[in-house]
Amino acid sequence: MTASLEPLPRIDAYEQWQQSEGVATVSGFYIEDLNALELGPWKRKGGRGAIVNLEGTGGVNDMHVVEIAPGGASEPERHIYEEMVYVLSGRGSTQVWYADNRKSSFEWNQGSLFAIPLNANYRMFNTSGSQPARYAAVTNLPSVLSLFHSIDFVFSNPFAFTDRFSGAHDYFAGEGRLHRGRTLETNFIADVHSIQLHEWKERGGGGTNVMIELAQNSMGAHISQFKPGTYKKAHRHGPGAHVIILDGLGFSLLWREGDPSWQKCDWTPGAVVVPPENWFHEHFNTGPAPARYLALRFTGLHYRQRAAFQGGGTDVSVKLGGAQIEYEDEDPRIHAIFERELAAHGAVCRMKGLIPWCTSER
Numbered sequence: 001m002t003a004s005l006e007p008l009p010r011i012d013a014y015e016q017w018q019q020s021e022g023v024a025t026v027s028g029f030y031i032e033d034l035n036a037l038e039l040g041p042w043k044r045k046g047g048r049g050a051i052v053n054l055e056g057t058g059g060v061n062d063m064h065v066v067e068i069a070p071g072g073a074s075e076p077e078r079h080i081y082e083e084m085v086y087v088l089s090g091r092g093s094t095q096v097w098y099a100d101n102r103k104s105s106f107e108w109n110q111g112s113l114f115a116i117p118l119n120a121n122y123r124m125f126n127t128s129g130s131q132p133a134r135y136a137a138v139t140n141l142p143s144v145l146s147l148f149h150s151i152d153f154v155f156s157n158p159f160a161f162t163d164r165f166s167g168a169h170d171y172f173a174g175e176g177r178l179h180r181g182r183t184l185e186t187n188f189i190a191d192v193h194s195i196q197l198h199e200w201k202e203r204g205g206g207g208t209n210v211m212i213e214l215a216q217n218s219m220g221a222h223i224s225q226f227k228p229g230t231y232k233k234a235h236r237h238g239p240g241a242h243v244i245i246l247d248g249l250g251f252s253l254l255w256r257e258g259d260p261s262w263q264k265c266d267w268t269p270g271a272v273v274v275p276p277e278n279w280f281h282e283h284f285n286t287g288p289a290p291a292r293y294l295a296l297r298f299t300g301l302h303y304r305q306r307a308a309f310q311g312g313g314t315d316v317s318v319k320l321g322g323a324q325i326e327y328e329d330e331d332p333r334i335h336a337i338f339e340r341e342l343a344a345h346g347a348v349c350r351m352k353g354l355i356p357w358c359t360s361e362r
Contacts, residue, residue, distance in 0.1 A: 011149065012146070013145050013146055013148075013149035013150075014059075014141065014142045014145045014146050017141075017145055017151055018051055020151075021042065021043075021044060021051070022041075022043070023040060023041070023042045023044075023049055023050065023051055024038065024039060024040035024049070024050040024051070025050065025051045025052075025053065026050050026051070026052045026053070027052075027053050027054065027055070028054060028055065029054065029055050029056070029263060029265065029273070030054065030265045030267075030271065030272060030273035030274070031052065031054070031271060031272050031273075032266075032267070032268075032270075032271050033268070033270040033271060034065055034088055034134075034136050034244070034270050034271075034272055035088055035089060035134065035270045036270070037050060037052075037065055038050070039065065039066075039067055042066065043075075044075060044077065045064075045066050045074050045075060045077075046068075046072070046073065046074040046075035047066055047067050047068045047069060047072060047074060048066070048067045048069075049064060049065055049066040049067065050064075050065045051063070051064055052064070052065060052136075052272075053142075054242070054272070054273075054274040055274070055276060056239060056240070056241075056254075056273070056274030056275050056276040056277070056279070057142075057239055057240045057242075057274055057298075058239030058240065058276065058277050059142055059143075059146075059239075060140065060142060060143050060239050060240045060298045061138055061139060061140045061141075061142060061143065061219070061240040061242075061298045062138070062139055062141060062142050063136055063137065063138050063139075063242055063272070063296075064083075064136070064137045064139060065088075065134065065135070065136050065137075066124075066134070066135055066137065067132050067133065067134040068090070068092065068124055068125075068126040068132060068133045068134075069126065069132055070126060070128055070129050070130050070131055070132055071126060071128070071129045072125075072126050073123060073124065073125045073126065074123055074124040074125075075123070076121055076122070076123045077121070077122060077123070077155075078119055078120060078121045078122070078155070078157075079119065079141070079154055079155050080118065080119045080144060080153065080154050080155075080157045080159070081118075081139050081140050081141040081143075081144040081145070081154060082115065082116075082118060082139060082140050082215075082217045082218060082219050083115060083116045083137050083138070083139045084113070084114075084115045084137065084138050084139075084214060084217070084219060084221060084296050085112075085113070085114055085115065085116065085135050085136075085137045086112075086113050086135060086136050086137070086138075086192070086244060086294060086296065087108050087109065087110055087111060087112040087113075087133070087134075087135045088110070088134040088135055088136055088270070089110050089131075089132070089133065089134045090109075090110060090126060090128055090131055090132060090133025090134060091107070091108065091109045091110065091126075091127055091128055091133065092107070092108060092124060092125050092126045092127045092128070092133045093105055093106065093107045093108065093124075093125045093127055094106060094108065094114075094122060094123065094124050094125070095122060095123045095125070096116065096117060096120050096121070096122045096165070096171070096172075097120065097121050097122075097167060098120055098121065098160040098162070098165065098167055099167060102167040103167075104165075104167060104168065104169055104170075104171045104172065105169075106172035106173070106188060107127075108188075108190075109190070109191070111190075111191040111192050111193045111194075111246075112188070112189065112190055112191065112192075113188070113189040113192050113212070113214075113221070113294070114172060114187060114188045114189070114214065114215075115187065115214035115215035115217055116215070117161065117164050117165030117171075117215050117216075118161045118164055118165075118215070118216075118217075119157060119159060119160065119161055120160075120161075120165050136242075136244065136272070138219070138240075138242050138296035140218070140219055140298065141154070143298075163216070164215060164216040165215070171187055172187050172188040173188070174186070174187075181211065181301075182197075182198040182200065182209055182210050182211055183210075183211040183212075183213060183301060184210050184211065184212050184213070185213045185302070186212065186213070186214065187214060187215050189212070192223055192246060192292075192294050193246055193247060193292065195210065195223060196210070197209055197210050197223060197224070197225055198210060200224070200315070202315035202316075202324075203224070203226075203232050203233055203235075203314075203315050203324075204226075204230070204231070204232050204233040204327065204354070205226030205227060205230040205231055205232045205233075205283075205285070206226060206227040206230055207224060207225065207226040207227075207232060208224070208225050208226075209222060209223065209224045209225070210222065210223050211301060213300055213301060213302050216302075216303075217300055217303075218299070218300055218303045218305055219296070219297060219298055219299065219300055220297050220299060220300025220301055220302075221294065221295060221296050221297060221300075222294075222295050222297070223246075223292065223293070223294050223295075224292070224293055224295070225247075225290050225291065225292040225293075226283070226285055226290065226291055227285065227290055227350065228285055228287060228288055228289060228290060228291075228347065228350070229285065229286075229342065229347055229348050229349050229350035229351070229360075230285055230350050230351060231250075231282060231283060231284040231285060231338060231351070232282060232283045233282070233315075233324050233325060233326060233327060233330075234253075234280045234281065234282040234324065234325040234330060234334075235280065235281070235314045235315070235322075235323045235324040235325065236257075236275070236278050236279060236280045236281065236323050237275075237277075237278075237314055237323060238277050238278075238298065238299060239274075239276060239277035239298060240274065240297060240298030240299075241274060241275060241295050241296070241297045241298070242272055242274050242295065242296045242297075243272065243273050243274065243275070243283075243293050243294075243295045244270075244271070244272045244293060244294045244295070244296070245267045245268065245269050245270065245271045245272070245291070245292075245293050246269060246292040246293055246294055247269055247289065247290065247291060247292040248268075248269070248285055248287050248289060248290060248291025248292060248293075249267075249268055249285070249286055249287030249288075249291070249345070250266075250267060250283065250284045250285045250286045250287060250291050251264055251265060251266045251267060251283075251284050251286065251341065252264070252265045252267065252273055252275075252281055252282065252283050252284065253265075253281065253282050253284070253334065253337070254273075254275050254276070254279050254280070254281040255279060255280055255281075256278075256279055256280075257278070257280060262334075280325060282330075282334065284338050284341065286338075286341045286342050286344075286345045286347055287345065287347065288347065317329070327351075327354050327355050328355075328356060332357050335351070335355050335357060335358060338351075339358075339359060339360070348360065
């Protein structure tokens, strides 16, 4: 045995990869507007981009914001991590394939949502000759690369997951299948702004929702909407839920259990916030129209991930073993903040009868 007094170095394979990419990186608590995010050259993507590592991810996932020039295309790529893509602006098409002679193609526009099948080759095309196309993709690359710490294994692996993607030409067609619990199993959503949502009264705010399972992924997504002059009940969950604001005006409060202060994030469409693991958070609509958001999560519903956060039902009271704070149990200061924000925006509170200390007449 050879003895050494030198400490064993700690290696972060994901951080090393990130540095080797030479691409712009963004950190912090939240981003005000993904559409205005400054990007830099990203050779791997064949366009401009940035890697986003927000505090609330806990290092389990990340976001890649990529812009393709007018009439341009991304470099062909494949990887053994999952990727969910939300189109921020522009229009275009994507080719996906395992075998060169069997490619599946589909078109997308602003507001489209889809996932690249695991380890399939793919290429993005901007079909506009005058406007760039920009998308935000949430991936579990940090977890996968940290597990295998091999760039070649992750990006040059020939294995084909044919149980997930057979190369069928209509893989990205169709409306999907709706299951109990507002859960939609699909491979493509044309427009997250207009997709039908379903009542979820337990979460408050007159809310509606659809849970989304894409491309047989372990990661998942959901879309939620709530009414003007209302807010959703506070709850908590695991890390990595990238909440992207689609429509509306408002803010979110985030806090650790027992902490007397809150982190406040004001938002408009294009903002993204990631609540840290086990932090309570609450979303407030101070605008004149319904607020809608898309959450791209580290965990899905169909495939259970062991060791993932298990905090009880997200729509069940903490008093019953769940992860939600009911309106009557929340700190009264929270509603006071909401009423002040509404007054500043000339809006009306519609929480009378739900909050014991609400001062609204409606």
